Amino acid sequence: MSDQVTWMEGGCGCGAVRYALKAAPMIVHACHCTDCQTISGGAFVINAWIERTQVELLSGEPASYRFADEIRDNRVFFCPQCGTYVWTEYMKGFYLVRVGTLDDPTLLVPDMHIWTRSKQPWLPLPKGVRVFEEYYDKDKEWPADSLARLAANAA
């Protein structure tokens, strides 16, 4: 991960929504769950977990929609003009920002691949990367400073 980069700009496909991340994320997931496949239109989504306070909206105003049913409780934020999802709130105080919307999406590499039980069968995973069939234990898998940031910002 590029811990040195602490200002990363990004935005939606039409350019109306622009944002900046003011810190390196706490963790970066590639999530292969079926929902992330649907709402990305790819094989998985790449999410950077970061404090809301470290996300600065530079222009535009994302629309939002809450998925709430027996398995989902989260709010997606997307450009109302072009539909590009920019981030999701799964936990109060934090956003999971879509790495693909960064102007340079190569800046953040997934720390782990999760929900690989629904991974697309044709897709190989990078060798040596942490892989979880479902979810995982944050206390065991996150760096200490990311855990501290989580505790400090949890609502």
Next chain:
Amino acid sequence: MVTTEAGPGEFGGCACGAVRYVLKAAPMIVYACHCTDCQRFTGSAFIVSAWIEKTEVELRSGEMRQCRLATGQRGSIVHFCGQCGTSIWTEYSPSFWFVRVATLDNQTAYPPQMHIWTQSKLPWLQLSDAVPSFETYYDRDKDWPAESLARYHAVVSGAVAE
């Protein structure tokens, strides 16, 4: 899902369920596109798109919003659920949709037959050699199955009513 959705074809829809559609035929070609635009629209590493005649796609429910984008050779128009934002398909060419395969109920129905624009592939991502990869675009006449080419030409020549 919904009982009224009987019949042949592959059903799909957005994440909130408002938009539902059916593909009445298999796509002409399915590819994973690694261009920087597709990375941004998916928020991920690539998009998986199924190229199919508009006449073979039926919108069953839901209202979509659309947005014209300065992508592709002539620009494109992306269509997304007006409620939850899930992008369903994009028009790069007037008679065809590029349907996002991941929005099908059966998300493994159509694996990509090629990877394109791999010159901007995310560096950490590995691809298998099972299907061809192209650094930029490819030659349709060489790289499409004959049957798909025939379908393509039938539409662009006007032989099929739009």
